C-alpha cells in the first residue's frame with residue numbers, strides 16, 4: 001500500500017447520529033483534509049443487498065467495492081433508516097469488513113494529492129483502520145438527543161417516520177454495534193471523548209480545533 005508522508009490523519013469513532021459526520025466534515029474543510037464517511041460504504045453494501053437480493057454474495061460485493069468511487073457514496077437512497085439498519089447487519093460479517101477495510105486504508109493513508117491529509121469516521125477507525133492516527137476522537141451524545149437529531153434528518157426523506165420508530169432503531173443499532181464480535185464500537189484509551197448532547201455544532205468544532213491547533217502549532 002502506498003503511504004503518503006507528512007500528512008495529518010484524523011480518526012473518529014461514534015455511535016449512530018452523535019454528530020460525528022457534521023463535525024468531521026467541518027474539520028476536514030477547515031484543515032483541507034479528505035473526508036470519508038465509512039458508514040456510507042456499509043450502507044452502500046446494505047443497499048445492494050436490499051435492491052439485488054438474488055445477486056448478493058461476497059463476489060458481488062468484491063466487484064462493487066473494486067469499482068467504487070467516493071462520489072457513489074453521496075446517493076440519497078443510502079440515508080434511509082432501512083438501509084442503516086441493514087448496514088449494521090451486514091457489517092458484522094468478517095469477510096465483508098475485510099473488503100471494505102482495503103478501500104478505507106487507501107483513502108486514509110493515500111488521500112488525493114490536493115489534500116493535506118485524511119479524516120475518517122466510523123466504528124472501528126481509531127483502533128483498526130488508522131491506529132497510528134495523529135488525532136483520535138470518540139464522539140457521542142445521549143440516546144434521546146441522537147434520536148431527535150436523526151428523526152429530523154429522516155423526516156425530510158420520509159414524512160411518515162415517527163420519533164418512536166427512530167429511537168427504537170438507534171437502540172437496536174447501538175446494541176449490535178457495541179456488542180458484535182467483529183470490530184465492535186468502543187472508545188480507545190487514546191481517543192479524546194466529546195459528548196455533543198448539550199453543545200452546538202460550533203462549540204464542538206471549536207473544542208476539536210483547539211486540540212488539533214495545539215499539536216500542529218507546537
Ligand code: C5P
Pocket residue numbers: 016017038039040042043084087088089091121122123124125173177
Ligand atoms: O455511520 P452510519 O450510521 O452511516 O453507519 C451505518 C452502520 O454501518 C453502523 O450502524 C455500523 O453497523 C456500520 N459501520 C461499521 N463500521 C464503520 C462504519 C459503519 O460497522 N466503520
